[in-house]
Amino acid sequence: MAPYDLVVIGTGPGGYVCAVRASQLGMKVAVVEKNATLGGTCLNVGCMPSKALLHASEMFEEAGHSFAKMGVSVSAPKLELPAMMNFKQQGIDGNVKGVEFLMKKNKIDVLKGTGKILGTGKVEVSADGKSQVVETKNIVIATGSDIARLKGIEIDEKRIVSSTGALSLDKVPGKLLIVGAGVIGLELGSVWKRLGADVVVVEFLDRILPGMDGEIAKQFQRILEKQGFAFKLGAKVTAVDTSGKTLKATIEPAAGGAAETLEADVVLVCIGRVPYTEALGLKEAGVALDPRGRVQIDSHFATSVKGVYAIGDVVAGPMLAHKAEDEGVAVAEIIAGQAGHVNYDVIPGVVYTTPEVSSVGKTEEELKQAGVAYTVGKFPFTANGRSKVNQTTDGFVKILADAKTDRVLGVHIIGREAGEMIHEACVLMEFGGSAEDLARTCHAHPTRSEAVKEAALAVGKRAIHM
Numbered sequence: 001m002a003p004y005d006l007v008v009i010g011t012g013p014g015g016y017v018c019a020v021r022a023s024q025l026g027m028k029v030a031v032v033e034k035n036a037t038l039g040g041t042c043l044n045v046g047c048m049p050s051k052a053l054l055h056a057s058e059m060f061e062e063a064g065h066s067f068a069k070m071g072v073s074v075s076a077p078k079l080e081l082p083a084m085m086n087f088k089q090q091g092i093d094g095n096v097k098g099v100e101f102l103m104k105k106n107k108i109d110v111l112k113g114t115g116k117i118l119g120t121g122k123v124e125v126s127a128d129g130k131s132q133v134v135e136t137k138n139i140v141i142a143t144g145s146d147i148a149r150l151k152g153i154e155i156d157e158k159r160i161v162s163s164t165g166a167l168s169l170d171k172v173p174g175k176l177l178i179v180g181a182g183v184i185g186l187e188l189g190s191v192w193k194r195l196g197a198d199v200v201v202v203e204f205l206d207r208i209l210p211g212m213d214g215e216i217a218k219q220f221q222r223i224l225e226k227q228g229f230a231f232k233l234g235a236k237v238t239a240v241d242t243s244g245k246t247l248k249a250t251i252e253p254a255a256g257g258a259a260e261t262l263e264a265d266v267v268l269v270c271i272g273r274v275p276y277t278e279a280l281g282l283k284e285a286g287v288a289l290d291p292r293g294r295v296q297i298d299s300h301f302a303t304s305v306k307g308v309y310a311i312g313d314v315v316a317g318p319m320l321a322h323k324a325e326d327e328g329v330a331v332a333e334i335i336a337g338q339a340g341h342v343n344y345d346v347i348p349g350v351v352y353t354t355p356e357v358s359s360v361g362k363t364e365e366e367l368k369q370a371g372v373a374y375t376v377g378k379f380p381f382t383a384n385g386r387s388k389v390n391q392t393t394d395g396f397v398k399i400l401a402d403a404k405t406d407r408v409l410g411v412h413i414i415g416r417e418a419g420e421m422i423h424e425a426c427v428l429m430e431f432g433g434s435a436e437d438l439a440r441t442c443h444a445h446p447t448r449s450e451a452v453k454e455a456a457l458a459v460g461k462r463a464i465h466m
């Protein structure tokens, strides 16, 4: 087979974006995908289906609880779960087809099958008992991640589910027990809570959303509790008895002590994800892994084998689609001899609940630990005009700036549309901007983004509306 300039293994957001960028740069490119559809975890069982269900369940909740106060009278909404799942599937199909279109448009060959690296310049692609060897100048591993499992608790994707099963339940569980108060637990917990489940979240640590700013996480927990979430912090699930009609989960305090039993119809295990390198032949090819099983790379995404690179969830760093995409672009540019680069200090994180939580840069805890002197500016949505008229005043904006230089080091937002609002902070931080720069930037009125400007003004203790 004609040699390629680049073969990318995996077509998630890391892989397909890398392939497109490489093609734009004039390379002859192929992608290898073992799944029936392109798009990886994100499009098929991750970002996109979860956002479709978050949107649909939020509309259901709003129709039931928020319309009346605005004078919109509707009869009580009725859930038709199969139709909601169909809405989700239409979204998945549309996006997956979009990636197929991008492959065609950019003249990228799609090789269906499992990719195995035979060494520099050689990838074996196997499907249905047949295999072919493809020759290429460069290889990018973009094989993503898989769910982390709990020892002794078997995921059947029916009653004990991972995120994948939780995106496709065929009825609303009466009681949903979630193990892990991370992003998946809180997003998918929100979906099923809104649709009528009783949700209990068991979290090993003494807080939710580890890694997010502590003050934001605390307020977020209070808001979720108001919505009906129950949390058991500092606790772990050690066993689930599946013998009866109802599941019986054994919960133990993380610090040790007496166990208790909680009943549930469905248990969702979401305690993180692990890099996926199965069947890639990395050991035989000599591609080194780090102690956590991630493909080891240098600052140019190069692995220990010449001409083999890796990006996305399978390497170190936050397991986020946009991080994988940016790495895909950067590695394609590096292979083309350009100066591809990812700024890991400015990678936003968003939790797509209601309200949303978004964050970029350092948290207060990180700055304290690093001994950096900082100033804080905060502004609540209760003082933002647009939020007041819409009666959506939960949350606040928090800006952390260097005490000496005023450079913005971190921005954290809890509130509706926080996931959209964070990007002005990203652009500002990408350019090394200060709180003063943000405070002096004209913001349209009336918008929720004015709260970001006011928080920047509050860094200099001169917020106007507070």
Ligand code: FAD
Binding pocket: 009, 010, 011, 012, 013, 014, 015, 032, 033, 034, 035, 038, 039, 040, 041, 042, 043, 045, 046, 047, 048, 050, 113, 114, 115, 116, 142, 143, 144, 145, 163, 164, 184, 276, 278, 279, 280, 311, 312, 313, 314, 319, 320, 321, 322, 323, 324, 352
């Ligand atoms: P993946 O998307 O995992 O793609 C890897 C691809 O490689 C897969 O298609 C797989 O089949 C293929 N593959 C693996 N091995 C081989 C092989 N040997 N041969 C051929 N093909 C192979 N991130 C966000 O940023 N925002 C979100 O809102 C968000 N929501 C999420 C919700 C859920 C429920 C989950 C589970 C994840 C979510 N994520 C989200 C994380 C996001 O999905 C991942 O960070 C992202 O998909 C990683 O992209 P990737 O390209 O590295 O790998």
Ligand code: NAI
Binding pocket: 150, 179, 180, 181, 182, 183, 184, 185, 187, 202, 203, 204, 205, 208, 209, 210, 235, 236, 237, 270, 271, 272, 273, 318, 319, 320, 349, 350, 351, 352
């Ligand atoms: P996570 O790392 O976000 O959270 C896992 C949680 O489980 C942590 O709070 C951890 O302390 C807890 N935990 C670990 N072991 C436990 C145990 N034995 N008992 C109880 N709690 C335990 O992982 P999650 O939610 O599974 O998500 C996986 C990845 O997917 C994340 O890295 C995230 O970045 C990505 N993702 C991103 C989304 C987004 O950007 N909106 C949405 C969903 C997933």
